[in-house]
Amino acid sequence: MAAENGDTVTIPVIDISEENKNAAEDLVDAAAKYGFVFVKNNIAGIPPSEISQMFNLSETLFKSSVEVKETCSINSAKSGKNRGWLAMHTETLDPAKQKRGDFKEAFNIGEFKDGHPQQPFPEPLAVQETTVGHFMNSCHELCNRIHVLFAQGLQISESAGGSSWFSSRHDRIKGPSGSILRLLYYPSIPSSLLPEGETDIRAGAHSDYGSITLLFQLPGQPGLEIRIPSGTSWSPVPVNPHNEAALPILVNIGDLLSYWTGGLFKSTVHRVIFPKAQNGEAIGDRYSIAYFCHPLDKAELVEVPSPVVKAYMEENKGRDMSIGMGVGKLDEGQILTAKGHLERRLAATYGSNAQGKD
Ligand SMILES: O=C(O)CCC(=O)C(=O)O
Numbered sequence: 236m237a238a239e240n241g242d243t244v245t246i247p248v249i250d251i252s253e254e255n256k257n258a259a260e261d262l263v264d265a266a267a268k269y270g271f272v273f274v275k276n277n278i279a280g281i282p283p284s285e286i287s288q289m290f291n292l293s294e295t296l297f298k299s300s301v302e303v304k305e306t307c308s309i310n311s312a313k314s315g316k317n318r319g320w321l322a323m324h325t326e327t328l329d330p331a332k333q334k335r336g337d338f339k340e341a342f343n344i345g346e347f348k349d350g351h352p353q354q355p356f357p358e359p360l361a362v363q364e365t366t367v368g369h370f371m372n373s374c375h376e377l378c379n380r381i382h383v384l385f386a387q388g389l390q391i392s393e394s395a396g397g398s399s400w401f402s403s404r405h406d407r408i409k410g411p412s413g414s415i416l417r418l419l420y421y422p423s424i425p426s427s428l429l430p431e432g433e434t435d436i437r438a439g440a441h442s443d444y445g446s447i448t449l450l451f452q453l454p455g456q457p458g459l460e461i462r463i464p465s466g467t468s469w470s471p472v473p474v475n476p477h478n479e480a481a482l483p484i485l486v487n488i489g490d491l492l493s494y495w496t497g498g499l500f501k502s503t504v505h506r507v508i509f510p511k512a513q514n515g516e517a518i519g520d521r522y523s524i525a526y527f528c529h530p531l532d533k534a535e536l537v538e539v540p541s542p543v544v545k546a547y548m549e550e551n552k553g554r555d556m557s558i559g560m561g562v563g564k565l566d567e568g569q570i571l572t573a574k575g576h577l578e579r580r581l582a583a584t585y586g587s588n589a590q591g592k593d
């Protein structure tokens with residue numbers, strides 16, 4: 236199980252296949268304690284070959300010329316809100332601390348419709364459109380397997396919706412959602428240019444906005460850190476804690492699911508730092524891929540019918556569903572939808588003409 240030891244947190248690695256009869260309970264426990272958990276990438280996961288294919292594609296994309304990427308810039312009207320390419324330093328995830336924008340490039344891909352993207356793709360992605368769509372489907376299915384286990388672990392009764400309580404609200408056949416696949420590239424830099432302190436960082440401290448995020452990392456490319464739940468210090472997140480043949484997939488809880496569960500599940504703050512250089516060596520590239528899973532736009536964020544959530548909320552009286560954590564006060568009797576939650580969350584961070592993030 237997860238353990239906190241001084242300044243480091245050991246994030247648990249859970250087998251979510253049918254084999255593990257405690258999977259639901261273990262997942263809920265990790266979501267409530269740490270907001271982060273690894274799932275083993277076994278039969279219940281995503282074939283490693285599909286993941287490698289996406290990383291290869293990502294590398295080809297980011298190594299292509301600025302002119303190619305710029306045709307699909309997030310700032311172009313063609314890409315649509317929060318879709319497309321973000322150049323280096325475009326996004327600043329922790330504006331209070333950062334001197335410059337994040338040292339990264341990203342490419343945000345919104346939901347496909349009838350098997351096709353709803354935004355322009357630059358050449359390297361366009362020729363592999365099917366691969367991208369297939370990968371997004373695999374990610375979404377994995378998220379829904381986790382949602383089923385959450386519903387079981389939270390003991391939602393059959394009469395109240397049972398194990399499909401969350402997954403049915405993420406069923407893309409029923410309508411659009413804000414789910415995003417994000418390719419990330421943190422370029423290498425000579426260690427002599429390595430910035431000092433916290434003012435320059437690969438990705439500033441933030442929490443994610445949706446229900447859950449899947450994060451794919453590569454061996455030898457560290458840098459992700461989570462804020463220790465009980466304090467202000469940071470703990471590194473390994474890429475492969477148990478040296479498994481198939482890298483485990485990192486899952487974290489977003490703000491929306493934390494809000495939905497009345498604060499029981501934690502949306503833990505995380506960041507990406509420049510790893511320490513060895514003897515003046517350059518800091519290597521880091522590639523990562525995130526799938527930000529969101530409920531259907533129209534999903535109503537009503538109280539989850541769970542005795543576990545109820546008990547938590549009773550113990551923590553301050554958690555009032557009329558105050559959306561991080562999204563302000565709601566009007567009397569107003570029920571927030573997933574779309575409304577995302578809009579409020581983006582506005583709270585970026586002001587009314589919100590552009591970025593998930
Ligand atoms: O690259 C990473 O490891 C994390 C990226 C991330 O947290 C984000 O884009 O929300």
Ligand SMILES: [Fe+2]
Nearest residue numbers: 441442443505
């Ligand atoms: Fe994140």
